[in-house]
Amino acid sequence: MRNAEFDKEKVLRAAMVAFMGKGYSKTSMQDLTKATGLHPGSIYCAFENKRGLLLAALEQYRQDRNTEFKSIFTKDKPFLLALREYLDNVLSECISCDVAKACLLTKALSEIAEQDDELQNLISENLKQWQQSLTEQFEQGKSTGELKTTRDSAHLARFFVMGIYGLRTFAQTHPHQKILTQLADQLYQDICT
Template sequence: MRTAEFDNDYVLRQAMLAFMEFGYAKTSMQKLTHVTGLHPGSLYGAFGNKKAIFLRAIEQYQKDRNQQFTALFHNKQPILETLKNYLSLIVDECIKGEVAKVCLLTKSISEVEGNDPQICSVLRGNLNAYENTLAEQIQKALDNNEFKSSKTAQQLARFLVMGIYGIRTYALTNSDPKALQLLADDLYCALLN
């Protein structure tokens, strides 16, 4: 049997962008062959059906996001300073363009909720992991006495996640960089109070 001769990560990232732009239902195999540059037989042979490609694209998305997050928080800066930089990074992504504003996980869960329990379970798991990762960083900041709060790290992370999704959603209708950065700054300040 012949081995696939393409960059798996590249193909999954291209598929991920298509799903982010068009959504799960409107991303056809024809669109996937177009964005990946692969023939239908190669796509089916390597990944199977559209659902399998989607699940692998989600996996790639999470892997890329985790690497970005880990690199950002793996430094000598105080956690709160890094967290503020992270919010600015979210704003920068929102300014870059329509697809960059969208979180693949949140867009997809609202689309497939109730239609596919397996996909919903994977998406929920990834969203919960994101919240927990933020909670770990917030707990470190609390442990380092960078700030004090009457709320738990998990409660603060949940609030932060809600705000990040809110910024991304707001950016779909208003991409003014100053307005988006002000929202991020307000979110950061609200987190500390």
Template sequence: MARPKAFDQETVLSKAMEVFWEKGYEATSMQDLVAAMGIHRGSLYDTFQDKRHLFLAAIAYYNTTVTKAAIAPLQAPGASRSVIEQHIIAFAEQAATDPHRRGCLMTNSIIELATQDPEVAIALRRSLRSVEDAFYRALGRAQDNGEISPDKDIRALAQYLTSSLQGLRVMSKVNPDREALRQTAQLILQVLD
């Protein structure tokens, strides 16, 4: 009979996620992870197999916590154009005020790993798709309400908004100027007119 785990898996995944977010995949050592997670190396390997599988679990955890919370306003009943606008402005504000300028774990991971590891790429694509789908549904409600022209391709708009926000996060890492990011967000929103 296997011994019960002496740690809470969600807690250690949260800690691993933070390390990967701060340092990136390649720069994160197993020692960094063991120290941050507060578990023995053997427990880490028994539970997650290796660093790569732990990273995949951390990405999945990120999707069910950070991404889910971020897109929740877009998924609320009645969410339409004003919620999309508020979401993008708040996203720019948050990017400008991040004291660590660590960006988005998903975006950072796409840049670092998506072309190197097909399984990681699939997990990241799934995460991006959840954001895109949330925009798509909110855009659909906005279109139904007459807030966006019926001639607009809302799938293309959802893809544009998703990729624009990822670019905004990357830019905030090198230029966290609040006014520049706010202006960028305003330009992104012009596509809805």
């Protein structure tokens, strides 16, 4: 008897970064062995195949994002502050020069989803769940009176999500702090008034 030697989370985060950097197709197994430090056999043993590694990485990504979300939208923090902090986080990802500029979910969605229904559904569900969490926060914000608007919470959340998708794509052609910040400010204003 013997236990696996590698740290699954570390491996999955490394795989995430690799996939975000080159995209799924262009990330070779060689890239993945280099990034994760695992040999092909180990990867196949642990994750079945390359696609399995992507699935596992997506799940890890979802968990990480979820943890981050909960750490920002805490019960004691005023909603508007939390929302602004959340947006600023997205913003700094967009501006940063590392590979996390794109969201792994949307990147994978645009690259592979058309060909792979299971993956498409998985990703869509994740994104819908994220949107649902935001809807709940908007609802919360309205109930405390912080968010003064007649608009439906679900609608607000969808618009916010759309804005973030757009911001991320925009950042790929215009990675300028000033402009991106302006766009984020505008989005925040449009939501909160």
